[in-house]
Amino acid sequence: MINENFVSDIRATGAECSLESYMKDHTSFRIGGLADYFITASNVEQLKTIISLCKSAEIPYMILGNGSNLLVSDEGLRMAVIRLTGDFKGISHKGTTLCCGAGVTLARACTYAMQQGLSGLECAFGIPGTVGGAVYMNAGAYGFEVKDALSRVTHLTAEGEIETVESDTLSLSYRHSIYKYNKATILFAEFSLKEGESKEIKALMDDVMNRRVTKQPLEFPSAGSVFKRPEGAFAGALIEQCNLKGATIGGAQVSEKHAGFIINIGGATCSDVCNLIELIQKTVKEQTGFDLERELIRI
Secondary structure, three states: OOOHHHHHHHHHOOOEEEEEEEHHHOOOOOOOOEEEEEEEEOOHHHHHHHHHHHHHOOOOEEEEOOOOOEEOOOOOEEEEEEEEOHHHHOEEEEOOEEEEEOOOEHHHHHHHHHHOOEEOOHHHOOOOOEHHHHHHHOOEEOOEEHHHOEEEEEEEOOOOOEEEEEHHHOOOEOOEOHHHOOOOEEEEEEEEOEEOOHHHHHHHHHHHHHHHHHHOOOOOOEEEEOEOOOOOOOHHHHHHHOOOOOOEEOOEEEOOOOOOEEEEOOOOOHHHHHHHHHHHHHHHHHHHOOOOOEOOEEO
16 A cells, blocks of 8 residues: 655655556566555665655665666565665766766776776676676676775665775675675775776777677576576586576576576566576476575565
């Protein structure tokens, strides 16, 4: 049931607040039912007020980045979904330090760094997420992880305080950070890069993107790699070994281009994807002994 007073209070902050917004329109998987509230926050003070209002009204909330690693329930979300815009889309640099708002896409951050002759983020080019989401997940590709370049993060604590902390305090490891359980909201991130030649940086970025286009099913909606890399193996190779390429449940299919991806071939539901994930995990366990752990986030 929609809380009209809550909506009025949110809109009084100057933030946009849409009611019953389909999450399939906000995720790369193109899957997900209605969220009760979809809110955009454009600056820190506005965001603090929005979160305070959510708590006062006892309405759960989540921060949404680019929606590129999410599988959202077909029943939707009984909560407020908050997207960061405005100041959180800002990007600048001072010397070799790159400063990004949490809402900046990694593609834009990489392109900006290249244009300024700053090297260190090339392998992140093509990761379809935001800086905030990348820090949250310690995202990575081609031997690179966000922790390799991240120097500090400014966040809003669960108690409503703004803190700037060094990256070595964030428990960054493979697809993991302290943000998975400390309930803080990432606001801004700083990356320590090094001087380089823009042409050479661009060439490496182009190579990274070419490898993605060649090897990954970017022509279909997906949430990227479904599973974490198991120790001593690769999820995609194990799935292919089990002859699961092309396996289909409803509108969800194991990509024939890269078995580590599940794609939406048309009208896939959350249930379709979940059932396919269970089939993959069960089959891989039975045939190889490996336990595959989900990398994508299901909400």
